[in-house]
Amino acid sequence: MSDSATSLRILLTNDDGIDAPGIAAMREELTAIGEVTVxxxxxxxxxxxxxxxxxxxxxxxxxxxxxxxxPADCVAYGLRGLDTDFDIVVSGINDGPNAGNYVVGRSGTVGAGIESAFLGTPAVAVSSYHARDFFCHPPEEYDFSRPARIARAVTERVYGTGIFDEVDLLNVNAPIDVPSPRMRVTRPHADYDQQVEHHHDSEAVPDGDREHDIGDDEVYVRLQDISWPDAVGYENPFPLGDEHSERYPVGSDRRAMVDGEVSISPLAVHHGHTNDPKLASVVESLSEQVE
Known part of the structure; x- marks a missing residue:
């Protein structure tokens, strides 16, 4: 253990629930580098x-x-409701990847890290993937020890280095089944679309998704993500590995996953802004028109 990690006070959370195998593996590893509160x-x-x-x-x-x-509730409570000044928040291990701009923005695992960053505490969000199965479902059939070891090493090495002076949180996606995977600094890739279906007959909607029979003036609308090419909803997108390699540039989180690597994306929680002279001109002209 490095000197910077000898007294690490770690708040650990996840989005799969406190009884999930991923958080158990993560806790076991983190107890070797600090005091862990879940x-x-x-x-x-x-x-x-x-x-x-x-x-x-x-x-x-x-x-x-x-x-x-x-998960954000858990972080808010942990950082402000307990009598501990935590050094870092770790969220995970999620039993599936969180890569790509859209997916990252909706992830509860990453959402916990964003809440932590807003409250002034650096965070590491950790997700796992399988290089063939993609999702690690059901999680009880997978071994999360490798991504847990990777996350422990990342947490131990980055804390106290000054990385979090500019970076709010790190989003880590680690393979479960790749021995000694390469680690790569990445950026979330923007690749997203939406498929919309209309069902005028409630019988066309699976029982688990059907809340009630619909009336004459009602329509069931199904919204399904297309966050990987040729994969709608929660399909496994990995069989088309070669096509994905061509689609996603090296340095993107998606490409790292296709190549069986550990993706580490530094993220900032502020929404940022762009200095656009065209917008400035429009606003200035509006100011002259609106009294």
Whole structure:
């Protein structure tokens, strides 16, 4: 253990729920480099992004606390509701990847890291993928020890180096099944579309998705992400590996996954801005017109 990590106080959370295998593997590794307190959702909260609740129920857990809330709720409570000044927040391990601008923006795993950054604490969000199966489902059938070791090494090495002076959080995607994978600094790749289906007959909608029979003036609308080429919703996009390699440039988080690498994307939580002289001109002219 490095000197910078000897007294690390780590807040650990996730979005798959406190009983998920990924967070258990992550906790086991992190206890070797610091004092770990877990505040994690009581149930699965995947895909909730940065959603917050004003009221949540807390339950004692052998590792810390289970919260009836979102990952961002857990971080907000952990950083402001406990008598510990945490050095860093680690979120994960998610049992599936979080790569690409759109997916990252909706991820509960990354959402926890964003909440942490807004509250002034650096964060590492960790997700896993399988180089053939893509998603690690069901998670009980996968071994999360490799991404846990990778996440531990990243957390230990980056803390105290000054990296978080400019970077708010690191988004890590690590393969479960690739021995000694290469690590690469990446950027989230923008690749997203949406498929929309209209169902006028409620019988055309699967029972699990059907809330009620629809009336004459109602239509079921199904919205499905196309966040990888030729994959709608939660399909496995990896069989077309060669085509993906051509589509995604080296240095993107998507390409790193296609190549079986560890993707580490430095992220900032501020929304940023662009100095656009055309917009400045329009605003100036509006100021002269509007009294």
């Amino acid at each position: 505040v994690a959702p009581a149930e699965n909260q995947s895909g909730v992004g940065r959603a917050r609740n004003e009221l949540a129920v807390r339950r004692d857990h052998p590792w810390g606390y289970a919260l009836e809330g979102t």
